[in-house]
Amino acid sequence: MIVESERLNELGNLWEQLEPPEIVAAALDLFGERITIASSFGLEDVALIHMATQVSPGPVDVFCLDTGVLFAETYALLEQFSGSYPIRLRRMVPELSLDAQAERYGAQLWTRDPDLCCKLRKVEPLQRALKGYDAWVTGLRRAQGPTRQGAKAIERDAKHDLYKVNPLVRWSDEELWAYVRSEKVPYNPLHEQGYPSIGCRPCTRAVAPGEDPRAGRWAGFGKTECGLHL
Numbered sequence: 001m002i003v004e005s006e007r008l009n010e011l012g013n014l015w016e017q018l019e020p021p022e023i024v025a026a027a028l029d030l031f032g033e034r035i036t037i038a039s040s041f042g043l044e045d046v047a048l049i050h051m052a053t054q055v056s057p058g059p060v061d062v063f064c065l066d067t068g069v070l071f072a073e074t075y076a077l078l079e080q081f082s083g084s085y086p087i088r089l090r091r092m093v094p095e096l097s098l099d100a101q102a103e104r105y106g107a108q109l110w111t112r113d114p115d116l117c118c119k120l121r122k123v124e125p126l127q128r129a130l131k132g133y134d135a136w137v138t139g140l141r142r143a144q145g146p147t148r149q150g151a152k153a154i155e156r157d158a159k160h161d162l163y164k165v166n167p168l169v170r171w172s173d174e175e176l177w178a179y180v181r182s183e184k185v186p187y188n189p190l191h192e193q194g195y196p197s198i199g200c201r202p203c204t205r206a207v208a209p210g211e212d213p214r215a216g217r218w219a220g221f222g223k224t225e226c227g228l229h230l
């Protein structure tokens with residue numbers, strides 16, 4: 001589906017005024033079966049899945065990038081959602097198993113070259129996950145830090161040649177938590193143990209109160225994004 005740039009701007013302005021559940025409903029309506037939700041089962045993602053399943057007539061298409069080194073709590077939540085929400089979940093796995101990656105590039109590549117590791121275990125599987133879709137939904141929020149300040153409710157994703165919908169773009173941490181709690185959406189217990197952003201186990205640490213929420217990702221590498229949203 002092609003959304004003309006003028007129409008895209010109109011939608012962007014309109015959706016900027018809507019509440020996140022309304023943006024999710026409008027996006028499902030606009031793109032139908034050709035939209036998928038990216039989920040790492042963080043707080044944003046569980047909220048988005050909940051919103052989508054409230055309005056979708058059929059199962060909601062969701063994918064996660066299963067790098068093989070996610071936290072046990074994340075895998076448990078993923079299973080919980082699979083069993084209790086009407087979703088069609090695709091677990092995108094890297095082409096190289098962890099053993100094959102270690103054989104080719106050495107053990108624990110993330111300690112030496114996290115950019116290459118993210119490319120192999122996240123960026124390439126993402127490209128496969130998006131093939132055949134017109135749009136994807138992400139949990140990007142401007143409050144997540146400087147790298148996300150420019151996010152819009154709907155935008156062209158030229159890199160992947162489709163549209164990116166960011167329904168939570170305007171929400172603060174407090175608004176997100178209020179929604180998850182009032183709707184009783186299951187969430188990762190690590191969020192209450194100092195992990196505002198949860199990625200792969202080897203590359204995520206807890207952050208101190210008041211610290212940049214993404215400072216706990218790839219600590220010591222000057223890296224705050226895995227390349228999915230760059």
Ligand code: SF4
Nearest residue numbers: 114117118121200203
């Ligand atoms: S977050 Fe770390 S372990 Fe996960 S893919 Fe990136 S570098 Fe590898």
